[in-house]
Amino acid sequence: MATYSLVIRRLMICSVTIVVSRAMTSPLLTLLLSTRLGLNQQDIGLLMGIAVFIATLLGLYGGYIIDRLEKRKLLILAMLSSSIGFLLLTFASNLYLTTLTLVITEAASALFLIGSKAIISENLPVGQRAKVFSLRYTLTNVGYATGPMVGVVIAGKWPLAPFLIASAIAFGSLFLMIGIAPTRRDDSNKPLGFFSTLTTLRSDRTLILFTSGSLLSTIVHGRYTLYLSQFLLVAYKPDEALNILSAALACNAITVILMQYQIGRFLKREQLRYWIVLGTLLFIAGLIGFSMADGLVSWCIAMFIFTLGEMIIYPSEFLFIDTIAPDALRGSYYGAQNLAAFGGALSPVICGYLLINATPASMFYVLGGLTAVGGTLCFVAAASRARQQLQ
Numbered sequence: 001m002a003t004y005s006l007v008i009r010r011l012m013i014c015s016v017t018i019v020v021s022r023a024m025t026s027p028l029l030t031l032l033l034s035t036r037l038g039l040n041q042q043d044i045g046l047l048m049g050i051a052v053f054i055a056t057l058l059g060l061y062g063g064y065i066i067d068r069l070e071k072r073k074l075l076i077l078a079m080l081s082s083s084i085g086f087l088l089l090t091f092a093s094n095l096y097l098t099t100l101t102l103v104i105t106e107a108a109s110a111l112f113l114i115g116s117k118a119i120i121s122e123n124l125p126v127g128q129r130a131k132v133f134s135l136r137y138t139l140t141n142v143g144y145a146t147g148p149m150v151g152v153v154i155a156g157k158w159p160l161a162p163f164l165i166a167s168a169i170a171f172g173s174l175f176l177m178i179g180i181a182p183t184r185r186d187d188s189n190k191p192l193g194f195f196s197t198l199t200t201l202r203s204d205r206t207l208i209l210f211t212s213g214s215l216l217s218t219i220v221h222g223r224y225t226l227y228l229s230q231f232l233l234v235a236y237k238p239d240e241a242l243n244i245l246s247a248a249l250a251c252n253a254i255t256v257i258l259m260q261y262q263i264g265r266f267l268k269r270e271q272l273r274y275w276i277v278l279g280t281l282l283f284i285a286g287l288i289g290f291s292m293a294d295g296l297v298s299w300c301i302a303m304f305i306f307t308l309g310e311m312i313i314y315p316s317e318f319l320f321i322d323t324i325a326p327d328a329l330r331g332s333y334y335g336a337q338n339l340a341a342f343g344g345a346l347s348p349v350i351c352g353y354l355l356i357n358a359t360p361a362s363m364f365y366v367l368g369g370l371t372a373v374g375g376t377l378c379f380v381a382a383a384s385r386a387r388q389q390l391q
Contacts, residue, residue, distance in 0.1 A: 007123050008132060010176045011116055012139055014075070017173045018082065018112055019140045021166035022105075023147025025086060028155050028162055036092045047099060049345055055106030056341045062111040063335020064194050066118050067328060075115045076177050081108035083170035090160045110341075114334045121322050121330055126269070129322055133315040134264020138257060145253035197329065201336050206324055206388075210381035214317055214340035216374030220283055220367045221310050222344025225249065227351035227363065228290070234360050247296055248303040255307040263311050269323050273382035275316050280375025282309030284368045291364040320378075324385055 004012075033044050066074055085105035092098045120132050151162040201207060228248065232241035267275060286306025293299040317337065325333035354363040 004128075004132070005123060007119065007180050010180055011075075011119060012132075012136060014079070014112075014173045014176050015116060015136055016139045016143045017169050018079065018109070019143030020147045020150075021082065021086065021169040022109060023144050024151035024154075024162045024166045024169075025089070026148060026151075028151055028159070029089075031159075032089065032092060032163075033098070037095055037098060047095075048102070051099060051102035051106050052341070052345050054103050055110050056339060056345075058103075058107045059110035059114060059338045059341075060198075060332075060335045061194065062107070063114050063118075063331040063333070063338070064197050066111070066115050066331030066335070067197075070182050071115050071119050071122070071331075072177055072180065072182050075112055075119070076174055078108040078112040078115065079170050079173050079177070081105070082112075083167045083174075086163050086167035086170060090163045110338055114331055114338055117318055117322075117334050118331045121325075130267040130269075130315055130319050131261070131264050133318045134261050134267070134311075137264075137311075137314050138260040141253060141256040141260070145257070197332050200329065201332060204324070206381045206385050207321075207333065207336060209377050209384070210317075210320060210324075211337050211340055213374040213377030213379075213381065214337060215343040216370045216377070217280070217283070217313060218340045218343030218374075219347045219350065220287070220343075220371040220374075221306075221313065222341065223347045224306075226348045227367075230348065230351055230355055231290075231360055231363060234355050244296060244299050248299050251300045251303045252307045252310075255304055256311060259308075260311045260315075263308075264315050267312075267315055267319060269319065270386070272316055272320050272323070273379050273386065275312055276320075276375060276378045276382060279309045279312030279316060280371055280378075282306065282312065283371045283375075285309075287364040287368045287371070291361040317378075320382060320385075 029048075030044050033039050033047065039047065081104055085101050085108065088101045089098070089105075092101070116136070117133075120136070121129060124132055151166075154161045154165065225245075229241070229245055232245055235241075236244065282305055286302050286309060289298070289302025289305055293302050317340075321333050321337045322330070350366070351363050354366055
């Protein structure tokens with residue numbers, strides 16, 4: 001990472017610290033909302049779903065704002081909002097204020113994600129972007145792998161401490177961004193009004209196809225920990241389900257940390273459609289493996305295959321949007337592609353319905369069908385873009 005500029009290095013560090021702050025609090029948020037507000041699990045799920053839904057919609061406008069304003073300041077605002085949000089959660093006592101706080105933290109996370117991708121594209125030559133997208137994903141996975149464990153251990157001593165520490169981490173990250181030069185602005189190339197920008201996005205058939213495909217794929221990989229835990233609790237005894245889930249998630253984290261950056265080095269814009277096909281096939285193979293797994297080893301093998309697909313699809317999605325986005329609308333395009341996050345919200349709903357109304361293993365075959373359709377749409381979009389470049 002030392003070979004990259006100061007902006008990229010500090011952005012990578014901030015990406016990790018923001019993820020760690022979120023990951024520290026994520027396993028404890030349900031408990032906090034339950035004890036402070038007296039909500040049951042269904043109400044908590046509904047509350048979180050509403051917050052994610054609103055924040056994802058706001059992300060579309062956030063991408064437009066990123067194109068118009070100075071990106072570094074917006075990232076600072078996102079980190080400050082996250083810090084304040086984590087702090088306010090420790091005072092949660094009112095349902096409406098708590099919902100507003102959750103919307104702020106989720107929207108801040110979306111703004112940081114969109115803005116950081118735009119800054120990466122702005123500060124790196126085309127040939128280096130795939131590597132940095134993969135490096136960023138590797139580092140954030142380190143945060144997701146370590147954050148929850150740290151949060152749970154600290155909460156054992158003082159339940160509110162993880163939220164206060166997360167707030168302090170997010171606030172401390174501000175100074176890394178403050179210490180770098182402002183990002184470049186091209187005032188002569190500003191986008192038009194928001195609704196005009198929406199019209200431009202809506203008229204881009206390639207963007208719509210790819211985002212639709214990404215949404216279907218995100219149903220499969222966006223919140224896979226939720227549907228895996230749902231399935232395991234149905235198919236196994238609680239203790240055995242916990243052991244399998246822990247081993248599978250450890251396999252996922254280790255595989256990503258060791259192999260993600262190396263795979264990212266081979267991703268090329270000209271071959272993205274073929275990489276997307278490969279990633280989709282690996283997803284399907286992993287899902288079939290989950291449906292047939294009957295022990296710890298077979299679950300880990302299936303997770304390894306699934307993770308290979310994940311490592312290809314994530315940076316490929318970022319790189320494709322970077323390829324088709326005009327310079328003046330880069331943030332808006334990333335904001336539009338962020339709508340695929342709705343797939344993660346749909347995942348537990350779809351899987352919960354299938355687990356109740358069909359045989360448990362059939363859930364994986366339905367998910368395999370969804371990712372096949374999603375991968376096909378993404379392939380068609382990428383192939384269409386390739387044909388346009390040849391004309």
